[in-house]
Amino acid sequence: MYKNHLNPIHCIIPPYMLSKLIESGNKKVADMAVNSKFRSYRFLSDRNFFRAASFYEKTILGAVPKKPAKSTMQMEVYDCRQTTDLTNATLLWDTKNKQRFNSIAGKNVIKGGKASWDFYRDLFGRNSIDNNGLLIKQYVHYDKGMDNAYWDGRRMVYGDGDGVVFTSFTSDIDVIGHELTHGVTENEANLDYENQTGALNESFSDIFGIMIKQRYNNQDVKKSNWLIGEKVLIGINYALRSLKAPGTGYRNHPELGDDPQPAIMDNYQDMPNTESGDWGGVHINSGIPNFAFYVSAFNIGGYSWEKTGRIWYAVLTDSNLAHDAKFVDVKNMTIQHAERLFGINSLEVKAVKQGWLEAKV
Amino acid sequence: MKIKLIRTGGFIPITKMAEVEVNFTDKELVRLIEVIKPDPSAQRIKDGNYYQLNVGTSSTPVDLEKVPEEYNELFSKLKNSMKIVK
Numbered sequence: 001m002y003k004n005h006l007n008p009i010h011c012i013i014p015p016y017m018l019s020k021l022i023e024s025g026n027k028k029v030a031d032m033a034v035n036s037k038f039r040s041y042r043f044l045s046d047r048n049f050f051r052a053a054s055f056y057e058k059t060i061l062g063a064v065p066k067k068p069a070k071s072t073m074q075m076e077v078y079d080c081r082q083t084t085d086l087t088n089a090t091l092l093w094d095t096k097n098k099q100r101f102n103s104i105a106g107k108n109v110i111k112g113g114k115a116s117w118d119f120y121r122d123l124f125g126r127n128s129i130d131n132n133g134l135l136i137k138q139y140v141h142y143d144k145g146m147d148n149a150y151w152d153g154r155r156m157v158y159g160d161g162d163g164v165v166f167t168s169f170t171s172d173i174d175v176i177g178h179e180l181t182h183g184v185t186e187n188e189a190n191l192d193y194e195n196q197t198g199a200l201n202e203s204f205s206d207i208f209g210i211m212i213k214q215r216y217n218n219q220d221v222k223k224s225n226w227l228i229g230e231k232v233l234i235g236i237n238y239a240l241r242s243l244k245a246p247g248t249g250y251r252n253h254p255e256l257g258d259d260p261q262p263a264i265m266d267n268y269q270d271m272p273n274t275e276s277g278d279w280g281g282v283h284i285n286s287g288i289p290n291f292a293f294y295v296s297a298f299n300i301g302g303y304s305w306e307k308t309g310r311i312w313y314a315v316l317t318d319s320n321l322a323h324d325a326k327f328v329d330v331k332n333m334t335i336q337h338a339e340r341l342f343g344i345n346s347l348e349v350k351a352v353k354q355g356w357l358e359a360k361v
Numbered sequence: 362m363k364i365k366l367i368r369t370g371g372f373i374p375i376t377k378m379a380e381v382e383v384n385f386t387d388k389e390l391v392r393l394i395e396v397i398k399p400d401p402s403a404q405r406i407k408d409g410n411y412y413q414l415n416v417g418t419s420s421t422p423v424d425l426e427k428v429p430e431e432y433n434e435l436f437s438k439l440k441n442s443m444k445i446v447k
C-alpha cells in the first residue's frame with residue numbers, strides 16, 4: 001500500500017503528509033517520502049514555469065506538442081452573393097454541419113483554409129490563427145467581379161475576379177494561405193503595415209502561402225515554380241508574384257504591364273506611405289525578403305517547410321520581433337534561429353546568409 | 362461637373378478608374394463628401410482596396426459603404442465601369 005502511494009508517478013501526496021512520513025522513524029518510509037517530496041517540488045516548479053512560459057519559450061524547449069489532442073479546425077464559409085454586405089452574408093458551410101452546396105469558390109476556400117490550418121498545426125503545433133482555436137471565417141463572392149482578396153482583421157474575404165484579367169481569388173491555395181497568414185502575423189509581432197515593415201508583413205504572407213501550396217502539392221524546392229496566384233491571374237504565362245524571380249510574375253501583360261517587384265535592396269522602391277502609394281510599397285518591396293527566403297530554401301534543399309520554414313516561423317513567433325522591424329532585423333533573426341536550430345557552422349546557416357546576401361540586404 | 366472614382370491597393374496594387382458627368386451643386390458635393398468620408402481611425406486592411414473621389418484638381422478618400430441610398434445607383438455604375446489605369 002505504501003509503495004504505490006509513495007510512488008510519485010501514481011499519486012502526489014500533500015507535502016504536510018510527506019513531512020509526517022519523513023519524521024515517522026521508519027527509514028524505508030522516510031527515504032521514499034523524501035524522494036517523493038523532492039520530485040513533487042520539482043514537478044510543481046516545472047509546471048509553474050511552463051504555465052508562465054510564452055509559446056516561443058515552449059517551442060524552444062520542445063514543450064509544444066506537434067498535434068495537440070484538442071485542436072480541431074473550426075471554420076465557417078459565407079456567401080456574399082456579389083454584394084459588399086458581410087453582415088448579411090449567407091452561411092454556406094461550417095465544420096459542424098458540413099452542408100452541401102455548389103459554389104466552387106466555397107469549396108476552394110474550405111480546401112485552402114484546411115491546408116493552411118493543417119500546415120500550422122502539423123508543423124508547429126499552432127492551434128489556428130491565434131494559436132487558441134480561433135474560428136476561421138471566410139467570405140466568398142464578395143462584390144461584383146471584385147478582383148481582390150483581403151484580411152480585415154477578423155476574416156478572409158474573396159472576390160470572383162472580373163473574368164477577363166482575373167478569375168476567382170479563391171483559385172490558388174497560396175492566396176488563401178497568404179490571407180490566413182496575415183491573421184497569424186497580427187497575432188504575433190503584429191508588424192506595421194507600412195514601408196519596410198509592411199513589406200515584411202507581406203513577405204511572411206507570401207512565404208507561408210507558397211509553403212502551404214508546396215506542402216499541399218508535395219513539391220520540393222526544385223519542383224515548385226514558386227509562383228503566387230498563377231491561376232488567379234488569367235493566362236498561362238502570368239502569375240501575381242514570383243518568389244524565385246521577383247519582377248517576373250507577369251511581363252508585357254496587356255492590362256497590367258510588368259510586375260514591379262524588386263528582388264534586391266539596390267532596387268528598393270521608395271513610395272509614399274498612403275493608400276495610393278501601397279503604404280510605402282508593401283506589395284512591391286516584399287520581393288526582396290521573398291527572394292532571400294527563396295535562395296535560402298533552394299540552397300538548403302528538400303521541402304521548404306521542413307527547415308527553412310522552421311527558421312522563418314521561429315522568427316515570426318519570436319517575441320523579439322518588433323512591430324516596426326526592418327529587413328535587416330529579420331535577416332539577423334533568421335541567422336540567429338538557423339544557428340540555434342542547426343548549429344553555427346551548419347549548411348543551413350550558410351544558406352540563410354547567402355539568401356540575404358543575394359537579396360543585398 | 363465630372364467626378365472620377367479611383368480605386369487603389371489590393372493583393373497586387375493596381376489603379377482602376379471611372380468617370381461620369383453629374384449635375385451636383387457645389388453644396389451637394391460638399392455634403393456628399395462629408396457623409397462618405399472614411400473613418401480616420403479605421404485599421405489598415407491587409408490587401409484592402411481604397412477609393413478616392415476626384416473633382417477637378419481636388420481629391421478626397423471615400424468609403425463606398427457610406428454612400429447614401431439616393432447615390433447608390435450612380436456609385437454602383439461608376440464602380441462597375443472602372444478600368445485598369447495602365
Ligand SMILES: [Zn+2]
Nearest residue numbers: 202205407408
Ligand atoms: Zn497581403
